[in-house]
Amino acid sequence: MAEQHNYQPPDKSRRQFLKYSGAAISGAVIGGVIGGAIAGGFKKKAPVPTPTPTTPGGQAAAADYNQATMYFTQSQLQITQAAVERIFPKDDLGPGAAELGVAYYIDHQLASPWGINGREYRIGPYVKGEATQGDYQSINRTEVFNLGLIAIQQASMKKYNNKFPDLTDEQKDAILTLLEKGDIEVINGITGTSFFNLLRTLTLEGAYADPLYGGNKNMQGWKMRKYPGNQMSYANIMEKAEFVAMKPMSLRDHIAH
Amino acid sequence: MATKMPKVPVVIVGMGWLGGIIAAELSKQGVKVVGLERGKPRATEDYYMVHDELRYAQRYDLMQDLSKETITFRNTSKMTALPMRSYGSFLIGEGLGGAGIHWNGQTYRFLPYDFEIYSKTVERYGKKKIPDGMMIQDWGITYDELEPYFYKFEEVAGISGEQEQTPLVGKRSKPFPTKPMMKTPILKMFEDATKKLGYHPYMMPSANLSEQYTNSDGITRAACQYCGYCERFGCEYGAKADPVVTVLPVANKTGNFELRTYSNVVEVQHDGKKATGVVYVNTVTGERFEQPADVVILASYVFNNVRLLLTSKLGKPYDPKTGKGVVGKNYCYQTNGGSATGFFDDKEFNLYAGAGSLGMEIPDFNGDNFDHTDLNFLHGAGIRISQTGQRPIATNPVPKGTPTWGAEFKKQSLKYANSTLTVSPQGSSLPWQHHYLDLDPTFKDAYGLPLMRITFDFEDQDREMIKYVASKSEEIMKEMNPTSIGVSNKLGPYNIVPYQSTHNTGGAIMGADPSTSVVNSYLQMWDAENVFVVGASAFPHNSGYNPTGTVGALAYRAVDGIAKYLKNGGMVV
Numbered sequence A: 001m002a003e004q005h006n007y008q009p010p011d012k013s014r015r016q017f018l019k020y021s022g023a024a025i026s027g028a029v030i031g032g033v034i035g036g037a038i039a040g041g042f043k044k045k046a047p048v049p050t051p052t053p054t055t056p057g058g059q060a061a062a063a064d065y066n067q068a069t070m071y072f073t074q075s076q077l078q079i080t081q082a083a084v085e086r087i088f089p090k091d092d093l094g095p096g097a098a099e100l101g102v103a104y105y106i107d108h109q110l111a112s113p114w115g116i117n118g119r120e121y122r123i124g125p126y127v128k129g130e131a132t133q134g135d136y137q138s139i140n141r142t143e144v145f146n147l148g149l150i151a152i153q154q155a156s157m158k159k160y161n162n163k164f165p166d167l168t169d170e171q172k173d174a175i176l177t178l179l180e181k182g183d184i185e186v187i188n189g190i191t192g193t194s195f196f197n198l199l200r201t202l203t204l205e206g207a208y209a210d211p212l213y214g215g216n217k218n219m220q221g222w223k224m225r226k227y228p229g230n231q232m233s234y235a236n237i238m239e240k241a242e243f244v245a246m247k248p249m250s251l252r253d254h255i256a257h
Numbered sequence B: 001m002a003t004k005m006p007k008v009p010v011v012i013v014g015m016g017w018l019g020g021i022i023a024a025e026l027s028k029q030g031v032k033v034v035g036l037e038r039g040k041p042r043a044t045e046d047y048y049m050v051h052d053e054l055r056y057a058q059r060y061d062l063m064q065d066l067s068k069e070t071i072t073f074r075n076t077s078k079m080t081a082l083p084m085r086s087y088g089s090f091l092i093g094e095g096l097g098g099a100g101i102h103w104n105g106q107t108y109r110f111l112p113y114d115f116e117i118y119s120k121t122v123e124r125y126g127k128k129k130i131p132d133g134m135m136i137q138d139w140g141i142t143y144d145e146l147e148p149y150f151y152k153f154e155e156v157a158g159i160s161g162e163q164e165q166t167p168l169v170g171k172r173s174k175p176f177p178t179k180p181m182m183k184t185p186i187l188k189m190f191e192d193a194t195k196k197l198g199y200h201p202y203m204m205p206s207a208n209l210s211e212q213y214t215n216s217d218g219i220t221r222a223a224c225q226y227c228g229y230c231e232r233f234g235c236e237y238g239a240k241a242d243p244v245v246t247v248l249p250v251a252n253k254t255g256n257f258e259l260r261t262y263s264n265v266v267e268v269q270h271d272g273k274k275a276t277g278v279v280y281v282n283t284v285t286g287e288r289f290e291q292p293a294d295v296v297i298l299a300s301y302v303f304n305n306v307r308l309l310l311t312s313k314l315g316k317p318y319d320p321k322t323g324k325g326v327v328g329k330n331y332c333y334q335t336n337g338g339s340a341t342g343f344f345d346d347k348e349f350n351l352y353a354g355a356g357s358l359g360m361e362i363p364d365f366n367g368d369n370f371d372h373t374d375l376n377f378l379h380g381a382g383i384r385i386s387q388t389g390q391r392p393i394a395t396n397p398v399p400k401g402t403p404t405w406g407a408e409f410k411k412q413s414l415k416y417a418n419s420t421l422t423v424s425p426q427g428s429s430l431p432w433q434h435h436y437l438d439l440d441p442t443f444k445d446a447y448g449l450p451l452m453r454i455t456f457d458f459e460d461q462d463r464e465m466i467k468y469v470a471s472k473s474e475e476i477m478k479e480m481n482p483t484s485i486g487v488s489n490k491l492g493p494y495n496i497v498p499y500q501s502t503h504n505t506g507g508a509i510m511g512a513d514p515s516t517s518v519v520n521s522y523l524q525m526w527d528a529e530n531v532f533v534v535g536a537s538a539f540p541h542n543s544g545y546n547p548t549g550t551v552g553a554l555a556y557r558a559v560d561g562i563a564k565y566l567k568n569g570g571m572v573v
Helices: A010-024 A032-044 A074-087 A102-110 A141-160 A169-181 A192-208 A217-224 B017-028 B053-058 B117-125 B143-157 B185-196 B247-254 B302-311 B407-415 B460-479 B548-568
Strands: A185-187 B008-013 B033-036 B071-074 B257-260 B263-270 B275-282 B288-298 B329-332 B340-343 B354-362 B381-388 B420-427 B436-444 B450-455 B484-487 B505-507 B528-533
Touching (some): A074 A102, A074 A141, A074 A169, A141 A185, A141 A192, A169 A192, A185 A192, A192 A217, A192 B053, B008 B017, B008 B275, B008 B548, B017 B033, B017 B247, B017 B548, B033 B263, B033 B288, B071 B436, B143 B548, B185 B420, B185 B460, B247 B257, B263 B288, B263 B302, B263 B528, B275 B528, B288 B548, B302 B436, B302 B450, B302 B505, B329 B436, B340 B460, B381 B460, B420 B460, B528 B548
Parallel strands (some): B008 B288, B033 B257, B071 B450, B288 B528
Antiparallel strands (some): B263 B275, B340 B420, B340 B484, B436 B450
8 A cells, every 4th residue: 555654744834834934935925914025025035147055044055956958059059048947037036947946847858758758659650740740840859959949049039130149038038029920040840830839838848847847946946836736635625615834845845864 | 480379369459458358358258358459568567757748748758659650630631641741630549558548538328319310310310301312220239228237437447427317318227326426617718607607517427536436347446636637648646547547457456368469460360251360570579470360359449440440341331332242431520610619718727637537518509408499500519628637838828819929829718728718529520421430542651551531521520519519618608707718610531630539430330231331239340250359440430439338338238249259159149
């Protein structure tokens, strides 16, 4: 039978959440008095280029050794980082994709079997079918990404004579909109739309997947939407009429450290 | 060259729910059974890290490896079918327990109307009500005949449900073995709204187990913890009924059951009248084995049941031009659409929590529970609300007009993350002469066999039905009083890309007449008496309900047929 492990009753988690929230969470907004306090605290904080993650005890967290690339070149990382930040930007609700580590998440995914379409049917012939038959490419995702990033960079140079990461937010949005509409072509038969959709999906994945994958840094993606992550049981809150906020837990909580 | 194994009385192809049920029941009767499973073995311990949306829901960890095998698809026979290269419309299971591992656990019974759909439609509306080309036919069995088998499956799985049910669904001989799931505030809102409108809501019958339960095989399982990770995931508690925690341990205990994993069956051997055994490939070593058997049971998913018959040249292939022949006929799906999403600006719900079959349904617009005289369609949909646990990558509903990315998207998707509810119909899918399964002429699997080709589209029947039930979803959602509502009442052409439902049916259908069906009411093949083809492949059409309850019942019915056959031989009906 299943093992019981590391299960914390939600009411206890909630107390911990309340106790630690002021120190631990920048940008999470929850309802009522607590929400106001946190939001207020966040606004007072001076903006910093890179986040300084803290642990619930308040100490500065150790360096994040996960933030290096397995696949991307530095330039690819920068373009990706700039693009995903526009898809899911930082605002007064909390961090954007860049701060959440989404670009690293994407890098790590491209270096995984998924990046080379490992569990997908790859036998030809590749024939362009109807829209109802799927938008499949004969090249794998790493190649789509390489070419897609080049297409973004080239479109930026052509339109603004500047590299994509150096564009203003409005300019970046204009390029991404052209991409989304298919007005930028990635390579023969692959429109920008396919690549944009891939980028958008990956952005949401990187914001909300378990932090073990390199995104959703410090579970901040989850905190913004009050998602409790990996909890063992909700049986005792199912019949409650009010919303129950909990301190999120990740899969790391299942491993003995 | 294949290595010839010693002959066994029974060999089963595919060890999901149906293979597991048949293995357990026959081995309990003292029959020696070999079960062949193409995938890996599985145990509850495998799900220690299961609360991982990316790995299981986005990357399909528990699903068939499409690099080895997929299906091809086209909307009409005028198109060239192309492979489904990555997952979309439906998710095919693989490994011990099959799709029975990753299901939600919603365990309905089809309606009495379903089993006699042709007769009852003609009786009430006349023959003219059935449009040209629609192939609805009776199943060769009635609800009352199948009732004891429904109960048997529910008893083994420990299905949770209400003691009293509306007469709009089939009558039960015994109440559900366990009490219903918890009625959450969301479900209560739906219940109040639908009751006020005069409908008949009831708790979704659930295989998630509302309380600890011991079944008649002595298998004890723990209660559901409402962790919100059901569909696409395995259950780390063993609370969700699946073959690995119910029927397979029973089969193992008898000493009469031998499981061989990594064994992919590529052929049913036969002499034109009867099967003599199967050929399988060990997927790890590549070695081929011949397994002779007295009885061959096909219990894999719809597509492989049908594909094995066609590649093995067993049974008469269906010809869509003439409507003659049977193998591949009446492929159906599930018609989902017409949902109404309510955005509640001032309310937050505990949407992160839930269970796969935590929900309520009204049967008022399902089957023939409403008058179709003035309607341009037959059958209908179950209209439901469910609280299955909204996971953050997949669930980002925003009001109409919101951009799909950028600051406004972020703001709105966060605002409504815990504040949207959806009422959604699950529509029936009726068969047409031009919807069918056959072998693809071009694309092959890793073993050199042709892929299954699906020719299927949505029809006016489906569009009319969705338009109709969408108005009901909207009516119910309005009664639930949201700030705003988004309704989709249009159904486009069938598209293989967006996920819709893993309720594929037909292709080896049951019936009373060998000229219009592949198997009889015991799922015994008309053209080969020692072959039983078990699964939703036997459905002549698909109802507005999840299929597993009915599939489970048919598997228990097949057990009786196989036992009879082992004793007396010949056709059992």
